[in-house]
Amino acid sequence: xxPYESVIADWLHRxxxxxxxxxxxxxxxxxxxxxxxxxxxxxxxxxxxSIARALTTGEIDWQESLLKPTFACxxxxxxxxxxxxxxxxxxxxxxEELRSLVVDKLGPLPPHRAIAESISRKHNPYEATHHNRxxxxxxxxxxxxxxxxxxxxxxxxxETSVRDATLSVLKKAGINFTVVDEYCCGSPLLRTGQxxxxxxAAEHNLEAFEKAGAExxxxxxxxxxxxxxxxxxxxxxxxxxxxxxxxxxxxxxxTEKKLKVTQQGSIGRVTYHDPCHLGRHMGVYExxxxxxxxxPVEFVEMHPNEKNAWCCGAGGGVKSSFPELAQATAAIxxxxxxxxxxxxxxxxxxxxxxxxxxxxxxxxxxxLDIVELVDLAT
Amino acid sequence: MSLKQKLISIxxxxxxxxxxxxxxxxxxxxxENPPKRPAMVVMxxxxxxxxxxxxxxxxxxxPLVPFVTGQNIGGLTIxxxxxxxxxxxxxxxxxxxxxxxxMYAVVEPGVTFGHLRKYLDEHNPSLTYxxxxxxxxxxxxxxxxxxxxxxxxTMRGAMGxxxxxxxxxxxxxxxxxxxxxxxxxxxxxxxxxxxDLVGLFSGWQGMSGFVTKIAVQLWPKxxxxxxxxxxxxxxxxTTELLKRIARAQLIDDADCMSLSIVKxxxxxxxxxxxxGGEPDYGTLLTLSGNIEKEADAKYELIxxxxxxxxxxxxxxxxxxxxxxxxxxxxxxKSWVDFPSDAFKVLTEYDGxxxxxxxxxxxxxxxxxxxGRKIVEKYGFELMAYLKPMNSMHFGEFKFIIRFPKDDATxxxxxxxxxxxxxxxxxxxxxxxxxxxxxxxxxxxxxDPGFVELLKRIRKxxxxxxxxxxxxxxx
Numbered sequence: 082x083x084p085y086e087s088v089i090a091d092w093l094h095r096x097x098x099x100x101x102x103x104x105x106x107x108x109x110x111x112x113x114x115x116x117x118x119x120x121x122x123x124x125x126x127x128x129x130x131s132i133a134r135a136l137t138t139g140e141i142d143w144q145e146s147l148l149k150p151t152f153a154c155x156x157x158x159x160x161x162x163x164x165x166x167x168x169x170x171x172x173x174x175x176x177e178e179l180r181s182l183v184v185d186k187l188g189p190l191p192p193h194r195a196i197a198e199s200i201s202r203k204h205n206p207y208e209a210t211h212h213n214r215x216x217x218x219x220x221x222x223x224x225x226x227x228x229x230x231x232x233x234x235x236x237x238x239x240e241t242s243v244r245d246a247t248l249s250v251l252k253k254a255g256i257n258f259t260v261v262d263e264y265c266c267g268s269p270l271l272r273t274g275q276x277x278x279x280x281x282a283a284e285h286n287l288e289a290f291e292k293a294g295a296e297x298x299x300x301x302x303x304x305x306x307x308x309x310x311x312x313x314x315x316x317x318x319x320x321x322x323x324x325x326x327x328x329x330x331x332x333x334x335x336t337e338k339k340l341k342v343t344q345q346g347s348i349g350r351v352t353y354h355d356p357c358h359l360g361r362h363m364g365v366y367e368x369x370x371x372x373x374x375x376x377p378v379e380f381v382e383m384h385p386n387e388k389n390a391w392c393c394g395a396g397g398g399v400k401s402s403f404p405e406l407a408q409a410t411a412a413i414x415x416x417x418x419x420x421x422x423x424x425x426x427x428x429x430x431x432x433x434x435x436x437x438x439x440x441x442x443x444x445x446x447x448x449l450d451i452v453e454l455v456d457l458a459t
Numbered sequence: 460m461s462l463k464q465k466l467i468s469i470x471x472x473x474x475x476x477x478x479x480x481x482x483x484x485x486x487x488x489x490x491e492n493p494p495k496r497p498a499m500v501v502m503x504x505x506x507x508x509x510x511x512x513x514x515x516x517x518x519x520x521x522p523l524v525p526f527v528t529g530q531n532i533g534g535l536t537i538x539x540x541x542x543x544x545x546x547x548x549x550x551x552x553x554x555x556x557x558x559x560x561x562m563y564a565v566v567e568p569g570v571t572f573g574h575l576r577k578y579l580d581e582h583n584p585s586l587t588y589x590x591x592x593x594x595x596x597x598x599x600x601x602x603x604x605x606x607x608x609x610x611x612x613t614m615r616g617a618m619g620x621x622x623x624x625x626x627x628x629x630x631x632x633x634x635x636x637x638x639x640x641x642x643x644x645x646x647x648x649x650x651x652x653x654x655d656l657v658g659l660f661s662g663w664q665g666m667s668g669f670v671t672k673i674a675v676q677l678w679p680k681x682x683x684x685x686x687x688x689x690x691x692x693x694x695x696x697t698t699e700l701l702k703r704i705a706r707a708q709l710i711d712d713a714d715c716m717s718l719s720i721v722k723x724x725x726x727x728x729x730x731x732x733x734x735g736g737e738p739d740y741g742t743l744l745t746l747s748g749n750i751e752k753e754a755d756a757k758y759e760l761i762x763x764x765x766x767x768x769x770x771x772x773x774x775x776x777x778x779x780x781x782x783x784x785x786x787x788x789x790x791x792k793s794w795v796d797f798p799s800d801a802f803k804v805l806t807e808y809d810g811x812x813x814x815x816x817x818x819x820x821x822x823x824x825x826x827x828x829x830g831r832k833i834v835e836k837y838g839f840e841l842m843a844y845l846k847p848m849n850s851m852h853f854g855e856f857k858f859i860i861r862f863p864k865d866d867a868t869x870x871x872x873x874x875x876x877x878x879x880x881x882x883x884x885x886x887x888x889x890x891x892x893x894x895x896x897x898x899x900x901x902x903x904x905x906d907p908g909f910v911e912l913l914k915r916i917r918k919x920x921x922x923x924x925x926x927x928x929x930x931x932x933x
Contacts, residue, residue: 093809093863094808094809094810094863094864094865095806095807095808095809096806096809097489097805097806097808097809097810097811098488098489098529098530099489099530099594099802099805099806100528100530100594100596100597101594101595101596101802101803101806103596104573104595104596106595107793107797107800108577109571109573109574109576109577109595119473120474120502120547120549120550121476121480121481121484121500121502121547122481122484122485122529122547123476123478123480123481123483123484128480128484131483131484132480132483132484134809135483140483141479141483142479144478144479146478146479146480147478147479147480149478149480150478150480150481151480165803165806166803166806166807167806167807
């Protein structure tokens with residue numbers, strides 16, 4: 082039986098397509114990357130809710146042409162921030178349920194199917210050889226520790242500098258931690274409507290945490306952080322473990338001087354991109370800013386930011402299936418950084434770093450993860 | 460070449476769709492009006508692209524339905540005939556010009572109230588446009604052409620009166636202008652002295668062509684603005700007091716609403732009830748002056764009018780906005796600053812509708828009390844909204860219904876709205892943003908010569924009947 086109750090059914094008769102979700106409230110700048118890219122009403126949150134309702138009530142039948150409007154959305158959650166209707170907190174959940182229904186009837190998009198197959202075979206979405214245990218040996222990490230670092234697939238297999246910087250910072254701070262035999266957290270599966278496989282991944286990871294004696298789990302990936310914190314609970318797992326994003330821990334370490342800034346002189350003019358899964362989805366806005374206040378950088382805010390931040394364009398299965406949307410969305414964000422003359426665009430998510438780096442055509446000199454900046458400065 | 464291929468050749472593949480999602484999403488709006496799917500949706504970016512689309516449609520006899528954001532509360536973007544192409548104009552979203560001296564803005568269809576507001580705040584801070592009780596992202600052009608009301612209507616009338624001129628593509632493909640800009644760009648100061656051809660497009664619900672640019676009047680922001688809340692009992696005493704205040708031209712605007720709407724703004728959950736002893740109506744009064752004394756003097760005069768009214772109904776009460784702000788908090792500020800913010804109280808369900816009319820002042824109170832009985836009979840929340848218009852040359856009233864769009868409720872809403880309209884028409888009121896069903900009822904009551912003239916003009920402008928056929932029941 083599915084652990085999910087139907088959020089579409091719960092909010093079936095709510096959205097009247099007032100359009101408030103399309104733009105930042107009182108700023109009137111665009112908020113929806115998908116709607117801005119494709120422009121049809123069906124590509125805004127209200128359009129997707131309409132499609133979900135119509136499929137539920139049988140007003141429309143299952144057709145391949147529904148796939149693009151259903152999946153060409155980063156699930157950034159900006160619509161939820163702007164919406165003022167009673168269902169506002171559930172829009173992303175409704176879109177995820179819609180995707181799940183579509184996958185059940187029409188199957189996943191081919192790139193999403195490939196991700197699921199890779200996770201099934203190799204425990205990561207990148208067809209990379211599963212190798213967490215090598216890190217344990219290389220760094221001589223213990224088998225058991227109170228603190229587990231959950232590396233996350235993007236950090237471990239693609240943006241390895243984020244992984245290495247996180248490991249380095251934890252070592253410098255003298256944290257007793259280990260790395261477990263982690264599988265993909267399941268985020269790419271949940272975001273692309275392939276819920277069935279996500280449960281297996283969660284079961285494995287929780288068992289691994291337990292085996293390691295973990296009392297807290299740290300991750301540098303915003304997507305993993307959201308999934309472990311929110312989605313595992315929705316899958317019915319009761320986590321008796323503290324979950325932290327690395328910015329929360331590192332900010333504390335910097336504040337308590339357990340990590341000392343050693344860098345002399347400014348690293349550069351830095352602006353911060355709020356990852357959707359860390360900011361809007363989990364409400365973490367302050368810690369990275371406090372860190373940038375301590376680090377030797379000239380910090381400047383770009384706009385829009387915090388809860389209204391423009392998405393990097395990578396999430397929700399978009400980077401694999403709709404590269405044009407991922408690219409265009411990232412280009413807009415890079416433009417925001419350029420508008421404040423930032424040299425370095427930092428984020429707190431390896432997937433944001435990856436997509437923004439891929440799209441960077443000189444708008445900024447560098448795209449870094451904030452933990453890399455910390456590693457440089459300490 | 461198929462129609463789809465022809466449209467793709469004009470706007471590109473990305474902006475033409477005959478997918479099920481698009482056909483469905485463009486087939487309905489928030490009202491109870493019956494849905495109908497277009498054959499496809501096309502999104503031009505420029506006047507030239509739109510002109511090419513119209514020429515093809517005219518040649519191939521393809522019905523076209525204009526769309527910008529679809530929030531007109533009248534089912535006005537729902538196709539009425541088979542095989543229609545919905546033309547979504549939101550990509551045509553340029554603010555072409557703002558003239559600070561002659562106080563007008565020229566905008567394309569996709570420009571919304573939110574965007575115009577932002578632009579004026581940044582570039583022309585001494586000017587303001589008028590803002591309706593509508594979502595912030597409704598089209599300025601569509602609202603003006605549909606002759607809606609706004610937060611300067613009590614002083615200056617319906618938004619259709621603010622149109623200085625326009626540019627349009629006729630159903631046969633020619634581009635024409637009306638108003639002073641026939642003399643060239645940078646000259647959109649007014650409609651007179653000329654044959655008033657704006658009237659060929661204003662109020663026509665897109666049946667006479669695509670309006671591609673509209674010049675709307677802006678207004679100087681007054682230095683001092685005051686707000687007050689008026690709580691009143693009884694339909695006739697309420698309208699009589701509002702008439703007196705509006706006729707004296709003391710106020711820029713009056714938003715009068717059932718107390719239930721006031722409670723919604725205060726955050727009361729549905730269904731909102733009103734209890735015995737509570738006032739029937741709350742009115743937001745906005746008044747302004749170039750100096751503080753001017754605004755204060757206006758307020759003092761309103762106080763005397765309310766005092767007079769208390770001789771007949773001692774419970775009528777004028778409350779300064781400071782007291783309201785203490786109750787409502789930030790909401791009070793945002794409501795008076797940008798009335799579109801208050802629309803959120805109308806987003807409770809997927810359904811929203813109203814029968815709204817403009818009416819002779821002598822029937823205003825009677826319309827309100829009669830309409831109230833009808834709404835109460837059907838058991839909907841009482842959400843009357845009324846506004847003195849154009850210094851009380853006429854009145855506006857509507858009964859808003861927010862409702863879940865299940866079949867049974869939709870049917871009940873249809874019956875209630877029909878009854879409301881029948882009653883309004885019996886008082887010679889005119890429905891605005893008129894849905895087709897209401898237009899048909901209007902025609903049964905209207906001078907037949909008017910209907911014939913409409914048909915003749917339409918035939919002249921659109922010999923092949925491609926522009927939004929079926930609208931106005933024609």
